[in-house]
Amino acid sequence: MIEYELKNFVLIIIISTLSTYILARLTIKFCQKNGLTVIDYHKITPTKVSRFGGIPIFGGIFLAEVVIYYITKDVQILTLILVISTTFLIGIIDDIKKLGGIAKPIMLIFASLPILFFGTYQPGIEFPFFGAVRLNIIYPILILIAITVTANTMNTIDVLNGTVSGFTMITTTALLIALILTENSSLFMGTLPMLFSVSVFYLYHKHPSKIFPGDSGTLTLGAMFGAIAIIGNIEIIGVVVLLPAIMNSFFYLYSVRGLVEHTKLAVRPTRLLEDEKIIGEKDERAPVTLVRLLTIGNPLTEKKINEHILILSLCSALLAIITAVVMWY
Amino acid sequence: MNNLTNVIIIIIISYFLVLIMASMIFVFVVPLEIFVHNKLLNAIVKVLISFILVISWIFIMKRIVDMFLNSKLR
Numbered sequence: 001m002i003e004y005e006l007k008n009f010v011l012i013i014i015i016s017t018l019s020t021y022i023l024a025r026l027t028i029k030f031c032q033k034n035g036l037t038v039i040d041y042h043k044i045t046p047t048k049v050s051r052f053g054g055i056p057i058f059g060g061i062f063l064a065e066v067v068i069y070y071i072t073k074d075v076q077i078l079t080l081i082l083v084i085s086t087t088f089l090i091g092i093i094d095d096i097k098k099l100g101g102i103a104k105p106i107m108l109i110f111a112s113l114p115i116l117f118f119g120t121y122q123p124g125i126e127f128p129f130f131g132a133v134r135l136n137i138i139y140p141i142l143i144l145i146a147i148t149v150t151a152n153t154m155n156t157i158d159v160l161n162g163t164v165s166g167f168t169m170i171t172t173t174a175l176l177i178a179l180i181l182t183e184n185s186s187l188f189m190g191t192l193p194m195l196f197s198v199s200v201f202y203l204y205h206k207h208p209s210k211i212f213p214g215d216s217g218t219l220t221l222g223a224m225f226g227a228i229a230i231i232g233n234i235e236i237i238g239v240v241v242l243l244p245a246i247m248n249s250f251f252y253l254y255s256v257r258g259l260v261e262h263t264k265l266a267v268r269p270t271r272l273l274e275d276e277k278i279i280g281e282k283d284e285r286a287p288v289t290l291v292r293l294l295t296i297g298n299p300l301t302e303k304k305i306n307e308h309i310l311i312l313s314l315c316s317a318l319l320a321i322i323t324a325v326v327m328w329y
Numbered sequence: 330m331n332n333l334t335n336v337i338i339i340i341i342i343s344y345f346l347v348l349i350m351a352s353m354i355f356v357f358v359v360p361l362e363i364f365v366h367n368k369l370l371n372a373i374v375k376v377l378i379s380f381i382l383v384i385s386w387i388f389i390m391k392r393i394v395d396m397f398l399n400s401k402l403r
């Protein structure tokens with residue numbers, strides 16, 4: 001497994017951690033000074049929170065990935081760099097000038113092209129008990145859809161302070177364990193910056209948030225997650241670990257009957273009570289979301305809901321690790 | 330049972346359903362060769378069966394979630 005020296009791993013961790021830390025502080029200061037803020041509606045006294053958290057997330061991951069590519073010269077890492085750069089650009093456009101519910105997924109198809117161009121995938125999926133299944137024709141088409149799906153799925157789980165960053169920390173850990181079991185050391189090294197950048201970002205994103213990741217941050221994390229699952233041929237692990245987020249977006253799409261931006265909903269899934277607790281909407285027209293399921297008839301504080309979502313992601317991560325052990329150990 | 334326990338159960342059910350549906354699609358449906366001389370027809374049938382299986386996953390999960398929501402709305 002260890003093809004590279006330990007000092008390389010330490011260097012990658014230091015670069016991703018430090019650059020995310022510095023960029024997060026700079027972005028918060030810059031956004032507060034220039035009024036680039038959004039209102040956090042889950043507070044009784046609406047507070048202004050800095051936008052563009054995607055910059056520290058992307059910056060930390062990107063810098064570390066460039067160094068990893070210099071060390072490994074592995075095309076898998078180059079693919080990751082191109083996938084996250086394309087997604088970050090789309091996310092920044094979406095942060096500045098809101099893209100439509102359909103335009104965003106279509107644009108995200110471009111982010112999957114580097115994987116097809118460099119051929120950094122194995123045209124098949126491995127299953128527990130059944131082994132590998134070759135999908136020579138269908139697999140490239142699935143790649144085009146997969147990055148869009150994972151990026152949007154991560155975007156829909158960005159519901160409360162610290163949710164998406166905490167969720168990504170847990171899910172990435174499960175991916176790293178799967179990569180250890182499959183003995184893909186360069187991709188393991190390429191996944192580390194995601195874990196460390198998002199862990200540092202969590203310190204600023206946790207309740208009460210000082211910065212929001214925005215679409216640039218969530219889409220970048222989701223696309224990177226999808227790319228790692230495809231390049232590492234650990235797709236099933238990726239699906240299992242993402243289950244809480246997949247269910248969240250599936251039920252949302254099912255209940256609103258299509259790709260509708262949350263700002264255009266007739267009835268919101270939750271309501272904020274006077275004691276700053278959140279309750280699931282009882283109106284049947286309200287979309288079904290994870291937060292609504294957790295709070296219907298049982299109002300909870302934002303911090304508590306976040307804890308519950310992290311417990312759910314721990315459960316799915318555990319299921320994913322068990323699946324990985326069954327498959328590769 | 331509180332909502333968290335119920336949602337954990339929903340996640341575990343969806344995990345087993347994902348494994349069963351995905352295995353059925355990729356292990357049994359994809360290698361199917363019903364029409365040996367007509368590749369297009371063969372592909373259409375496979376896509377249709379896979380689509381039905383995915384829809385059934387969504388339908389089953391939706392029914393489970395609806396049961397949970399109805400119990401809370403009552």
